Amino acid sequence: MNYTLHQLRIFSKIVEKQSVTKASEELYLTQPAVSIQLKNFQEQFPIPLTEVVGRKLFITDFGQEIAQSAERILSEVDGINYRMQSYGGKIAGRLKVSVVSTGKYVMPYFLSGFMRANTGVDLVMDVTNKARVVQSLEQNEVDFALVSVLPEQLKLQKVNLMKNVLYLVANPSHFKNIQLSKKMFVRDTPLIFREQGSATRAAMESFLHQADIQVGKRIELTSNEAVKQAVIAGLGCSIMPLIGIKNELGNGDLKIFQKKKLPIETTWNLVWLASKKLSPVATAFLEYLETEKQKIITQEFDWYEKY
Known part of the structure; x- marks a missing residue:
């Protein structure tokens, strides 16, 4: 051999x-x-x-x-x-993070400074849906996971990173006004959902149930990017995380429709198993977040406030 x-x-x-x-x-x-x-x-x-x-x-x-x-x-x-x-005095090792798909717009900003300061650290970041993220936690495959809805079946520790806000959006060229009541959504206003297992879908369905809104025509797509492109194309409207549609709002491809009981607000949480013994790299990353989190939010996500 x-x-x-x-x-x-x-x-x-x-x-x-x-x-x-x-x-x-x-x-x-x-x-x-x-x-x-x-x-x-x-x-x-x-x-x-x-x-x-x-x-x-x-x-x-x-x-x-x-x-x-x-x-x-x-x-x-x-x-x-x-x-x-490590013997040379560097923080060195592998940092494994599982991120729900919309979290790809969030997590890199909280990682970039840490990675630049610690060149001996290798990053493995899996971007997937909530079901797979929860599975990776359960099987102890990762150090941390980024979620907006905490899985109730697991004993976790967490760090709150920042708020996650979801708005009703559509392409203003195709939809001038969107009715939102117990009789809506009807056939001429399809509502576009993420797939089963998605935290965004869970937040949408919870809102619709609490507001007693009956959905007429549904469209289901398997990624946040696919939903966004479908909404831009005029296939329907959707309730989407603000974090992923900044550019589309800025150039007019999408418009927020302000409605009662919207937006939906959740929180991005970095979580890990309560029983997990964190590696030196994972511990160093938590220490970095403790000192740098607010500065990152202020520098990178101040645009949130205009909405």
Whole structure:
């Protein structure tokens, strides 16, 4: 056997993404370069690691076993590097954060200063829906998670970061006025929802239930960006987090429709398992937030107040 750490990292990423193309994008390598490294890696094993069926890549059972071994090897190598940097007086290690999809407009601002000040820290940030975020917490896969609705079934500790505000929005070119009453929404005003498991959807449905509003035509989409583009295109209106529509409000693609009992207000919380023993990197990040949080909010999110 004469495989390299580089090949192990490439194969591990291919298994994670189930695609050579996606792995190359993640690793900032060309697709041919990744394919060549996969071929060279495969040549060292008498049993196939992957197979292609109908132009789709599948990892064999043997390949899955090799991938698990590769992850352990790479983790040990990273650990050696982190320990070496720690002996040099640096904060070093991996920080893992799971973020609900709308949180991608929030979390990077609270991370960027910390990452610049601590070059020995590697960041892994998974942006997904609330259901997957909660799962990553339950399985102790991450240090922290960013949520706007706390999962009641878990014992958590938290830091309140900032408020999350949701408004009723539509494209003013398609909707001059939106009725909002117990008889609305009707067929000519579709309401666009996120998918099941989304915190934004949960907030919308809670509001509609409390206001006893019956929804006529529904449209369901699977990302905040998809909802935004659908609203801009005039497919319907939606109740959306302000944090993700700043530019669209500024250039007139979207308009806020002020209605009774709106906006909906929640809070962005950074949470972690109460029983979790935090790493030195995670502890350092909490200390950073304690001193820098308000400055970040003032500098990066002062535009919130105009709405």
